[in-house]
């Protein structure tokens with residue numbers, strides 16, 4: 001006799017939503033979390049896109065522990081001494097139902113897990129799942145924990161985050177490679193609230209906020225940076241390719257120090273007090289690096305299933321974790337109704353993922369990682385774009401002004417880049433963002 | 435035989451504003467101190483050794499129930515919470531606990547709580563129960579039913595050995611025991627266990643100290659002796675220049691000879707008496 005119908009391992013966004021949905025559907029569900037409370041161990045940049053919550057928790061924005069609502073979104077190209085920023089602002093995003101929000105994960109994850117508990121899930125924290133328990137028919141029938149006694153269930157949903165040990169143990173990560181992972185590092189810096197609003201050009205006294213995504217500035221290591229505003233702190237960090245980082249012999253905190261010292265970013269963080277430093281892996285491999293997500297008695301969701309969308313313009317994982325957690329819960333509900341917990345009984349999970357934004361977006365952006373981490377996108381194009389603008393804006397009287405095309409052509413020639421590479425990159429970019 | 439443990443829910447990582455001195459606490463970073471955890475562990479060990487029931491009690495708000503559930507998960511039999519919203523003075527806490535644990539033969543408390551605790555609840559509790567008290571315990575061993583052999587910390591690094599017999603109140607330091615990890619079954623069943631919530635017998639006891647006017651603590655200026663000697667002498671003294679010292683030696687010796695060398699060196703530095711004469715004695 002199992003202890004619960006379902007055990008969900010990991011009370012991150014994927015796990016809490018899976019548990020919440022199953023509890024609402026009337027199932028007995030245990031949400032297992034290794035940290036002392038949900039979110040205590042979790043690291044991310046800072047922006048949550050909550051549209052996927054609209055149905056699950058109506059008017060979630062009235063209850064969620066949000067720091068600031070993003071009304072300013074910038075995409076910034078950095079070279080050693082230059083920067084070029086596309087700066088978009090919208091007051092529409094300052095009103096319900098909002099677009100993106102910054103939030104601290106210990107607050108947000110705890111809130112989401114509390115919603116699951118309110119719906120009837122049993123939360124067991126400070127407990128790590130250490131392995132899978134198999135039934136005599138070979139199905140996953142529960143988890144071993146670091147406490148005395150196993151936790152038995154009809155189905156286990158592994159929402160244990162990137163590099164999932166449970167999915168690995170089940171043999172669902174056959175092509176696991178470090179090249180599918182990046183390292184996210186982040187500092188949280190404290191500044192007075194008014195100071196943040198003044199430096200980021202945010203309307204003072206509001207809880208509006210800014211989000212800057214950065215290409216370049218990572219000391220030649222493929223990746224990118226970010227700066228997000230919270231109420232009285234700033235999150236600044238970088239996402240770095242693991243191979244590039246180890247080859248560069250640069251320490252991740254040095255990359256953040258480099259970003260903070262960049263002339264375009266230094267005025268934003270000047271004099272701020274370091275509150276926190278954290279680092280975490282990100283499954284950036286995209287669609288082609290996704291593991292198997294269905295096993296006998298086991299589903300894998302969120303980062304554990306490699307469902308983090310890192311595609312330059314977008315660094316989104318929380319909404320994909322929530323989306324996949326919901327799909328997993330619906331698939332398990334169906335399997336319970338049929339009484340079939342084998343892979344065949346659970347396979348509707350994959351179809352559900354395919355039918356929603358979760359896999360559709362990943363499929364569409366499957367070439368993003370390859371494109372974005374290439375030297376051309378990381379260094380060459382930003383350099384050309386910045387030099388082009390620098391020369392266009394520099395007044396060189398009495399010399400006559402040169403047109404953008406003339407400057408562009410000269411810069412292109414000097415760069416040694418090939419037109420066919422640019423065309424291929426353009427085609428890939430169109431496929432991803434077009 | 436009935437055993438009880440008393441615990442207090444406190445902020446484990448309070449945020450203190452260095453300017454205003456105001457304290458901010460967060461329930462997520464709250465819990466019970468190492469000393470209180472040790473108290474629960476000793477109560478459980480006594481329960482197991484003597485076949486006794488173990489009650490765990492707290493005076494606190496509903497948030498404290500999660501600590502009581504942890505103790506239940508580890509094996510405590512029952513849990514009592516005396517429901518208060520605002521902190522009570524230690525004497526009142528002692529009285530409340532004494533009333534709630536009137537039938538307990540041995541009560542184990544943490545030596546003092548983390549939130550500026552004065553360690554006075556256990557003596558107040560012992561007084562209210564008319565029981566013996568043994569506080570500041572740094573080592574315990576269980577003897578016949580209801581008898582504990584304990585070592586107590588005294589001033590000047592001294593220790594006192596005690597034999598404590600029920601009825602008594604013991605206050606243990608955190609280093610004496612580490613609370614066991616609750617089994618999974620215990621964690622699951624404790625989530626469903628009911629907690630006996632009681633109203634305090636004297637909800638608003640008169641404050642023994644009335645605060646009339648509070649000012650920040652400003653210690654008197656300390657008069658520090660000015661520097662003596664020339665700048666050169668002082669920097670030389672700081673850097674150890676010009677002073678004679680034995681240079682470090684590196685010796686590779688058999689253990690026995692090495693031990694003799696170490697003893698001789700310690701003697702030469704005045705750290706120990708002559709090892710040869712000590713041997714003679």
Ligand SMILES: Cc1cc2nc3c(=O)[nH]c(=O)nc-3n(C[C@H](O)[C@H](O)[C@H](O)COP(=O)(O)OP(=O)(O)OC[C@H]3O[C@@H](n4cnc5c(N)ncnc54)[C@H](O)[C@@H]3O)c2cc1C
Nearest residue numbers: 010012013014034044045046047129161184302303317318
């Ligand atoms: C630096 C950085 C910046 C990011 N920025 C953003 C951003 O701005 N916006 C965005 O949407 N996403 C961002 N992400 C991605 C996002 O954090 C993840 O995609 C998201 O957290 C995935 O949620 P999850 O529930 O799948 O996993 P997680 O949030 O990782 O949660 C997994 C949970 O499982 C628990 N757990 C793990 N193993 C066990 C075990 N064995 N037993 C019990 N519990 C276990 C963990 O403690 C944790 O609570 C960022 C990530 C990083 C690292």
